[in-house]
Structures are given as C-alpha cells and as structure tokens.
Amino acid sequence: MSHTNTPQIGPIIQRERKARRLSLEQLAALSGVSKSMLSQIERGAANPTFAVLWSLTRALKIDFSDLVGGRAAPADDSAIEVVTAFQTPEIKSADGACRMRILGPPQLVGVTEWYELEMEPGSELDSAPHAPGAFEHFTALSDGFEIVSGDQSCTINAGETARYRADVPHRITNRSTKVARGLMVLHYR
Template sequence: MQQHTPEIGPAIKRERKARKLTLEQLGTLSGVSKSMLSQIERGEANPTFAVLWSLTQAMEIELSDLIGNGTSVAGREEIEVTSVMHTPVIRSADGSCRLKILSSPRLAGQTEWYDLEMDPGGALVSQPHSIGAFEHFTAFTDGFEISSGGSKTVIRTGETARYRADVPHAIRNCGTDIGKGLLVVLHR
C-alpha cells in the first residue's frame, strides 16, 4: 500500500495567505529566506524539521495544524496521535535517504527523533549542529557506517552509535539492502 506524505508546501502557502503575510514578511519572521520559502511552497524543496519549526513558530501554529487533521486529542489525558499519513517525511536531495519526523514540533531544537530509511549507497551527510549536540543512531539492519569528526565505525543490527554532532558527521548505508534505523538528535 502506497502512503502519501502531506503536501507541506501548499499548506504553508495557505496558512501564510490566511495571515495576510507576504513571502518577505514570513521570511523575516521565521528567518527562512524568501527564495527558500517560495521553493517550499511550490514543492520544489523539502523543508528540514528546523525550517518547519521556524515557520510554524513564526505563524504561531502547531505542525499538526499546518498539515491538518493529523493530530487528535482524546479525552482528559490529551493523548496526541499523528496518523501515518500525516507524519512528515524529509528526503535527501537525491532521494536515497528518508527521515520520518517522529518527535513533536514543540521539541525542535531540543530533542528530535527520526525513523530513518536509506537506500544502498545512500548517505545522510550533516554539517555541525549546535555546540554540544549529540546523535544516537540505532541500526535496525546491518551495513551502516557512522562518521563523526575524524572517527568512523560500522555498526550492526541492534547496535547503537552515540557521537558528537557538533562536528561534520554522516550515516552511510554500505550494505546491499535498504537500511533502517532510529536517529535521535540531542541539542544542548
């Protein structure tokens, strides 16, 4: 069964226009460039979690409000449920790496977690995050190589690598099958 990810670009445009904001005004409020906003709204660029968080904060809405009907609150306990169909997915530029955003938008910049799926030969190469940031990656399949700064290691199914993310770092699938894992990013 094929799942469709929410169309975030048109939703951002709809919310921006509902607030009578120009691209330039939303860019100023969010810190996201006008050209990047335009690309996102047209579906030509996939926003990162941090960009989505900046946009939702600037428009004073929750991510669940942005993608609509993805979240329901039930009863007094206020259990937040995001459906599979409304779980945002970030794709690498070449499409070889897919990250489902599992963490709450309220935790952006603090703690983020992702369901990672990577094609053979794919890589998630990252520039340094904020000072003191750390990543924890648990492999659900074999074949992942983790690099952080000048260190590099291969991990197997069930193993967790913990490494600095305030230096250049990467996760690579050196295996011959689609790789899967759980990525947690801790910002300090």
C-alpha cells in the first residue's frame, strides 16, 4: 500500500491570503473562521475540519481540490461567478439580532465592501471607527432605521440612502417593530 504525504494546507492558505492582501482578521470576517484558528492553520498547529476548509476556499475563491492537491488555481476572470446563498459568509451579532451577509468579493476587502443587513426590532449595530477617511452608504430596504455618525443622527425609510463618515463611532438602529433590511457599502479612501 502506498502512502502519500499529507498536504501542507497552512502555507497555501497563507500564500493565498497574502496574495489577496487580506489580514487574518479580514479573512476571518469573510470566512467565519476565527482569527486564532486561521493563525493555527497557517502555522500547521491545527488540523482543520472539512467545514473550516470549505469556508476558507469559498472566501479565498480557490477550488477545494486545488487546496488539498497542494496548489491553488487562479480564478477565471472571464467567467461569471455565482456565489450561492449557502456560500455567502454571514456575520452575526453576539445576541443574533443583527445579521450581515458579506456580498463583496474578498479581493476588495479594505477598499470597498458591501453587505446585506437584517436587524430584529429594536436591535442596533454599533461600530467603532474604521480607517481614516472611511465612509458608509446605507440604503434602507424597509422603514425605521436610525443612523448615528459621530454626534449627527437621522432617520431613513425604505428607498432612502444615508451617506456618513465611518471613521468615527457610528451606529445603525432598527427603530421599527418589524425585522428591517438594508444594504451597506463601506468605502475606504
């Protein structure tokens, strides 16, 4: 019986992450895999599950077979890429009341990012300042959002867009009595 060497996945993940200019924190947000787990995987100190590897390959847009085969293939830029709902990374608040689906591609993290936001009634997404010069553009798909940026605030309803500084503390609150949805674009200068 012939034995093959176990693929060295950590260095491939690290190479692909760096090629896309992603920090560990950015890849963690895109993949749903914790920053500490990513660090352990890259160092070869952890043995990731299939689910973790699947999440990482989807976030990095590499084929799973290329990852376990010891190489990663460049994405075909001429093709139409379809990301299924199952493959779309999601971030949830600790209480589960706010859900953000990451709609933007990993290679644009830190440049332009976009998200679909869904919030339970009365919940809020409270954010620390992003990088200097960062702006958010939030379009309400339902009524009753309150936007706070620094010491400024406003209320927006379905179809309206608020554009505001995101390099100061900022917050989005669902003031309605229903689940509310919106689209957010974060642009770094």
